[in-house]
Amino acid sequence: MSEGEQDGRLLRGARSRQTVVRHAVDVASVDGLDGLSFGRLAADLGISKAGIQTLFGTKENLQLAVGEGARELFAEAVLRPAANQPPGLSRLTALIERWLDYAGKPLFPGGCFWAANLPVFDSKPGPVRDLLVRQQQAWRELLAGELRHIAEIDAEITAFQIDAVLTAANIALRLGDHAAADTARRTVERLLPERTAG
Amino acid sequence: MSEGEQDGRLLRGARSRQTVVRHAVDVASVDGLDGLSFGRLAADLGISKAGIQTLFGTKENLQLAVGEGARELFAEAVLRPAANQPPGLSRLTALIERWLDYAGKPLFPGGCFWAANLPVFDSKPGPVRDLLVRQQQAWRELLAGELRHIAEIDAEITAFQIDAVLTAANIALRLGDHAAADTARRTVERLLPERTAG
DNA sequence: AAACTAAACATACGGTCGTACGTATTTATT
DNA sequence: AATAAATACGTACGACCGTATGTTTAGTTT
Secondary structure, three states: OOOOOOOHHHHHHHHHHHHHHHHHHHHHHHHOHHHOOHHHHHHHHOOOHHHHHHHHOOHHHHHHHHHHHHHHHHHHHHHHHHOOOOOOHHHHHHHHHHHHHHHHOOOOOOOOHHHHHHHHHOOOOOHHHHHHHHHHHHHHHHHHHHHOOOOOOOHHHHHHHHHHHHHHHHHHHHOOOOOHHHHHHHHHHHHOOOOOOO | OOOOOOOHHHHHHHHHHHHHHHHHHHHHHHHOHHHOOHHHHHHHHOOOHHHHHHHHOOHHHHHHHHHHHHHHHHHHHHHHHHHOOOOOHHHHHHHHHHHHHHHHOOOOOOOOHHHHHHHHHOOOOOHHHHHHHHHHHHHHHHHHHHHOOOOOOOHHHHHHHHHHHHHHHHHHHHOOOOOHHHHHHHHHHHHOOOOOOO
């Protein structure tokens, strides 16, 4: 096989895996990574249960692949658009706005993927929990990194607080509180220094 | 039957129900209300699966009884001790301290019962979700009620913020961040007016 | 052309689940 | 003493679960 080409069998498998993962992320955002099952996914997608098992092997591997898929979708929807902004307050504001969009509009029908699954796995040691924790820490560290560009602020504590407010807003949105996004915005504004012109 | 007496059959059932619920609350704080099952509880307690089914009927009824049991334990551990304090900042501080104790020490081995279950049921309409939502709203309204005794504060927004921080601290504690309680305390202090003497 | 690999499927196994039904057993009512 | 009610248990049923095994098909390598 020459350098730039691909193995068609692996390509086919990767495509199938992606199809399954994309749907499984939606399922897991509502029913949790626990609620996933080979049979359910197979029925939803009209393929065989054994075929899905071939692609992922074990349920834990499926959960890990779904977590990874959610990570990529999250990065695409929240991180990448904000990366255009200059570091500091601008990028931070963009991250928060994109995050509220992400939680509100049903990119995932069950709301924030991490908020739905971390509380379930925080007491269950294993690679799935590790993946969720890594994602959570990376997100908070990203917030803290932007906050360090802003003077007069304790970056770690403020990052903790912003993350807490966003997570609470996600649940409030799930419960039908349409004003939750605005409440979160006003709450976050109080945590940051007065908005400077420009 | 005279007035003050009880039906011994109902008494016996109530005792059995309480035994099952007390253990089921622990299970549900770790594995969620979804993770409950008649068989699992029966094996844990050394009684028959059918006996538990007799006491609760359906799984949903079991979940509702467990939610109600958790509500009582929560009230006993957090609300009642704080009720001794005078309304306002004192009682609010007491509530927060008791809550942090409640989340840290394993009253429930899985941490805060509501934080573990609300994110799972927020997308599943039904009486279980309704119970969890009612508890959540009552807790936030309780915080807001105390905050209204404090001048210069938007009670609703601050209650939202305090609840958000406590919930985030609960998860951080579950993930091994032993400093989370202190972080939460410092965060909450910044939300309140300067501490006055006495 | 032959050997090999990955994907997809059909089938089967033991296990747990929620629920239903029949039957003692204990307690209360009549 | 006879009837009724609530608890407790044993058993059974269909459904789904995760996993294992063997087979067929598509694509690659030698």
